[in-house]
Amino acid sequence: MSSELKIVLCVLGVNLLCFLIFGLDKAFAVRRKRRIPEATLLTLSFLGGSVGAMLGMTVFRHKTDARAHPSFAWGIPAIFLLELAALLVIFGGR
Secondary structure, three states, rough: OOOOHHHHHHHHHHHHHHHHHHHHHHHHHHHOOOOOOOHHHHHHHHHHHHHHHHHHHHHHOOOOOOOOOOOHHHHHHHHHHHHHHHHHHOOOOO
């Protein structure tokens, strides 16, 4: 398996995990149960899961209010741009 394929599979896995964790946190919020820390959600996003985070925010309507959650409304798209730039550096020379 090539290193590029390994990178793609890892990124897909982290995005799926991030999407599911956002959904789980939303379910916890609705049921007023103990929540997943925001630092965990942001860290997963930073570790390659920004697309999953944005999809989770949209699908589950979770952490989308920019006034209440600016680190998510602005931070997740910023992380996505950084990840996109990294992928362009990795795969751009081909």
